[in-house]
Amino acid sequence: xxxxxxxxxxxxxxxxxxxxxxxxxxxxxxxxxxxxxxxxxxxxxxxxxxxxxxxxxxxxxxxxxxxxxxxxxxxxxxxxxxxxxxxxxxxxxxxxxxxxxxxxxxxxxx
Amino acid sequence: xxxxxxxxxxxxxxxxxxxxxxxxxxxxxxxxxxxxxxxxxxxxxxxxxxxxxxxxxxxxxxxxxxxxxxxxxxxxxxxxxxxxxxxxxxxxxxxxxxxxxxxxxxxxxxxxxxxx
Numbered sequence: 001x002x003x004x005x006x007x008x009x010x011x012x013x014x015x016x017x018x019x020x021x022x023x024x025x026x027x028x029x030x031x032x033x034x035x036x037x038x039x040x041x042x043x044x045x046x047x048x049x050x051x052x053x054x055x056x057x058x059x060x061x062x063x064x065x066x067x068x069x070x071x072x073x074x075x076x077x078x079x080x081x082x083x084x085x086x087x088x089x090x091x092x093x094x095x096x097x098x099x100x101x102x103x104x105x106x107x108x109x110x
Numbered sequence: 111x112x113x114x115x116x117x118x119x120x121x122x123x124x125x126x127x128x129x130x131x132x133x134x135x136x137x138x139x140x141x142x143x144x145x146x147x148x149x150x151x152x153x154x155x156x157x158x159x160x161x162x163x164x165x166x167x168x169x170x171x172x173x174x175x176x177x178x179x180x181x182x183x184x185x186x187x188x189x190x191x192x193x194x195x196x197x198x199x200x201x202x203x204x205x206x207x208x209x210x211x212x213x214x215x216x217x218x219x220x221x222x223x224x225x226x
Contacts, residue, residue: 033215041147041198043217086153096143096166100153 002026002091006101013108019074021104023087026068033098034061034072035086043086046072077108112137114203116218124226128189131221135182135203139216141165142184144176147198147220156199159184188223196225 003026013019023032034046047054047061049070054061058077063070074081087101115134123129135142144156155168159178176186182203188195202215 031213035217041200041220041222043200043202045215045217048214088153096158097155097168098143098145099155102152 002099004087004089004099004101006087006104008104009102010105011107013077013106015078015108015110017077017108019077019081019106019108021072021085021087021106023070023072023089023101024068025070025089025091025099028065028092029068029089030092031090032063032070033088034070035088037084037086037103039083046085074106079108079110082107114201114216114218116199116201116221118221119219120222120224122224122226123191125191125193127191128187129191129223130185130187131199131201131223133184133186133201133203133218135184135201136216139203139205140182141204142178142182143202143204143215144184144186145200145202146170147200148196153200156186191225193225196223198222 005024007022032049035043036046037043049061049063058075060073084103084105086103088098090098114136117132133142141160143158145153146156147153156170157167157176158165162178173189178184198220200217200220202217204213204215
């Protein structure tokens with residue numbers, strides 16, 4: 001069964017802390033997305049990865065294809081980073097259908 | 111460049127009714143995908159359209175349908191509404207269904223549907 005697991009489910013951090021959110025998947029993928037969802041529903045695509053590492057500002061995303069695992073890191077966290085972070089994958093052979101993790105609710109306290 | 115526009119933003123319907131939701135993609139984008147988000151099931155893929163053709167469909171009953179017009183705008187329809195259809199419905203657009211690794215999704219703000 002094609003599954004995506006995220007951890008932790010909830011995360012509370014103090015401003016300035018380094019944050020890591022993890023995503024594991026069950027079988028081979030063609031692409032992995034990291035998404036951010038703020039209250040009110042709007043979703044922003046942060047990264048799309050098929051290998052290696054990407055960085056944008058304070059956000060870093062990595063993927064290990066052999067271990068079927070990806071991480072999203074936030075350096076020097078800020079209260080405005082508070083949101084739900086969602087991992088979504090395209091499993092190989094599943095055309096263009098995305099399968100989503102359950103999300104990580106991040107709260108950064110000032 | 112205008113973003114992805116979904117209308118209406120909120121909708122209240124009663125069981126048995128039908129509903130149509132609209133999604134206008136970013137100008138130049140030809141691929142539109144739809145998703146359902148509920149507290150219990152999270153985000154789930156509904157279907158995707160490219161150049162007026164449905165490319166892929168998720169595991170939803172036939173009451174859920176959609177279409178795409180020549181200007182890439184897309185609509186999804188839910189007939190015979192059930193209480194469990196209450197959800198946030200999101201659409202996303204991308205430039206093409208080419209190499210998956212080259213694609214980035216742009217999401218609309220969603221339509222919050224409440225079925226009473």
